[in-house]
Amino acid sequence: DVKVTQSSRYLVKRTGEKVFLECVQDMDHENMFWYRQDPGLGLRLIYFSYDVKMKEKGDIPEGYSVSREKKERFSLILESASTNQTSMYLCASSSAGDRLSSPLHFGNGTRLTVT
Amino acid sequence: GEDVEQSLFLSVREGDSSVINCTYTDSSSTYLYWYKQEPGAGLQLLTYIFSNMDMKQDQRLTVLLNKKDKHLSLRIADTQTGDSAIYFCAEPHSGNTGKLIFGQGTTLQVKP
Numbered sequence: 241d242v243k244v245t246q247s248s249r250y251l252v253k254r255t256g257e258k259v260f261l262e263c264v265q266d267m268d269h270e271n272m273f274w275y276r277q278d279p280g281l282g283l284r285l286i287y288f289s290y291d292v293k294m295k296e297k298g299d300i301p302e303g304y305s306v307s308r309e310k311k312e313r314f315s316l317i318l319e320s321a322s323t324n325q326t327s328m329y330l331c332a333s334s335s336a337g338d339r340l341s342s343p344l345h346f347g348n349g350t351r352l353t354v355t
Numbered sequence: 356g357e358d359v360e361q362s363l364f365l366s367v368r369e370g371d372s373s374v375i376n377c378t379y380t381d382s383s384s385t386y387l388y389w390y391k392q393e394p395g396a397g398l399q400l401l402t403y404i405f406s407n408m409d410m411k412q413d414q415r416l417t418v419l420l421n422k423k424d425k426h427l428s429l430r431i432a433d434t435q436t437g438d439s440a441i442y443f444c445a446e447p448h449s450g451n452t453g454k455l456i457f458g459q460g461t462t463l464q465v466k467p
Contacts, residue, residue: 244397246397271453273454280363280459281459282443282457282458282459282460283398283443283457285454288452288453288454290453296452298454330397330398332398334453336453342453343386343388343400343403343455344398344400344445344455345400346390346397346398346399347397348395348396348397349395349396349397
């Protein structure tokens with residue numbers, strides 16, 4: 241089974257702090273994604289990556305950056321956390337293959353609270 | 356751009372059937388997916404249907420696809436309290452990017 245592991249289930253950070261959310265997958269997947277989930281808004285894509293050192297902006301990249309130095313690891317960085325970034329963050333991965341038919345496999349999420 | 360729409364809430368009694376509906380916009384979608392999210396957890400792939408199929412059955416789950424109306428439904432037979440969760444339908448982004456476009460999610464509440 242594909243395993244996507246997010247390093248923290250819960251995080252509490254202060255406004256202005258730099259925050260790192262880590263995600264590791266063990267299936268040698270090429271594609272990795274970061275979504276945030278908010279009530280009433282569903283899942284919104286922040287950033288994604290097709291390969292090491294590659295990154296693409298999603299629908300809501302403002303205030304975030306990412307790092308993919310190794311194929312299995314995809315990090316989401318909040319340069320200066322703000323209260324409107326309080327949310328559930330979900331990491332996912334998928335096989336490159338046929339991109340139209342590859343399902344996403346999700347981690348358990350990190351619930352971030354910024355105070 | 357693509358848009359996936361779902362109703363937000365469904366309440367059923369234990370033992371009844373649940374039907375969760377979804378509409379999508381991209382007629383070229385090859386696969387359509389249903390994900391389940393239990394409280395405090397990530398999304399779990401529940402089932403999927405290939406676009407050349409009208410129906411797919413997997414134990415208590417039945418997926419129906421109406422391509423003409425771009426309508427997808429998930430039927431859960433003999434709904435149990437353990438089925439209480441948020442259900443998301445999703446379609447691939449049209450640009451062959453590997454992204455999935457998700458609906459807002461339907462919260463299924465199962466009453467004993």
